Amino acid sequence: MPELAYVNGVITPLEEARVSVEDRGFQFADGIYEVAKIFDGKLIDLDRHLARLENSARMLELPLPMPLPELGRTCRDLHARSGIEDGVFYLQVTRGACPRVHAAPPGLEPTLVMTTRRLSRPLPEKITAITVPNNRWKMCACKAIALLPTVLAKHAAVKAGVNEAIFVGDDGLVLEGASDNVFCVKDGVLHTPPADGRILEGITRGRVLELAEERGIEVRVAPLPLDEFRAADEVFLTSSVLTVVPVVALDGRPVGDGRPGPVSTVLREAYWDFMRRFRDVTDSPNPSGSSSPA
Ligand SMILES: Cc1ncc(COP(=O)(O)O)c(C=O)c1O
Incomplete structure (x- = not known):
């Protein structure tokens, strides 16, 4: 049950994943994210999370890296590879990497990062x-x-x-x-x-x-x-x-x-x-x- 990361198509152990220091997520927090629960080996309400991601992207005029159904398949594939039963699925899309300038140049490739983690401690009951x-x-x-x-x-x-x-x-x-x-x-x-x-x-x-x-x-x-x-x-x-x-x-x-x-x-x-x-x-x-x- 490895904790995995996906960065623009490359899957690695979580601790080995890297993004560019010129990524606009790192430079400007120019990005969006989702956090879904992994419970009993299931990605809970992934479709609703992806619908909200699409809405966040629309609000920031931020292009998604792939159509939503393909993004869903990519999420499910990473989760299946990790085999994690109880944990957290994280997904982040940034506007991409480029030399630091506030207004993003046209034609940037968005950066897609996903991670799967096990639950690190029991959830509080109150x-x-x-x-x-x-x-x-x-x-x-x-x-x-x-x-x-x-x-x-x-x-x-x-x-x-x-x-x-x-x-x-x-x-x-x-x-x-x-x-x-x-x-x-x-x-x-x-x-x-x-x-x-x-x-x-x-x-x-x-x-x-x-x-x-x-x-x-x-x-x-x-x-x-x-x-x-x-x-x-x-x-x-x-x-x-x-x-x-x-x-x-x-x-x-x-x-x-x-x-x-x-x-x-x-x-x-x-x-x-x-x-x-x-x-x-x-x-x-x-x-x-x-x-x-x-
Ligand atoms: C500000 C804020 N409100 C509400 C929520 C709860 O959202 P959800 O139920 O989709 O996890 C979150 C989750 O991260 C949040 O950051």
Whole structure:
């Protein structure tokens, strides 16, 4: 089960992979990425990740290195070669390598990098968080590799002795975690901020909204003021890597009774069940063109 890297068609052990120092990803963070979970030997929701990648590329007028179906096959091939059962699949596309100049010259070949890694440590079953001011740009719907505000937010979380930082806008609205989407529960109603361009529209967020609806949980997708968020009975975060994880303390105070609440627990179990049932369309004899749970 080797951890592998793919760089523009060349597959190597992860630690041997190299890109040019003139790559625009390195020079300008001029690129986009996706992170998908590898669970039980399956690439969870790869098709949705690739659709979001295409959207990010469109937002930055960044050409993809190959058509989406071919990109999907290339991802699945790398994953199959690595044979990793539980881990993380990373994909990055940059505008390519060229002498350093801000406006990219025409005709650059995009750089495609993919890696497969094993899960390095067990996933947390609950976490703690702080809120931080949102100092990011206005295109948060684009999964761009320019992540300095996220890095600083994560550093603030580490300094505060907690696991995650949650961005709050100047208008007092809760947006999202540094690398996850936020949900809260009040009186049995599930709340989450809208995907209105101020957050990344998480693939896991979408699945959790579908699972909540299937279970008859009332859902309110609407702007979420910080005071309401702080007064919630439950808070949880979602991401491909973390799945669904309850937040038991926020800004040094317990959330609810300080333990994972019932709605968070139901949705966490529902999401894990979804992953267990998930079948990639390429595994099925009769591909229908979209991934769906079996
Ligand atoms: C800012 C941000 N929001 C939300 C998410 C969750 O997205 P997904 O569920 O697609 O992993 C991520 C994941 O990296 C993220 O970086």
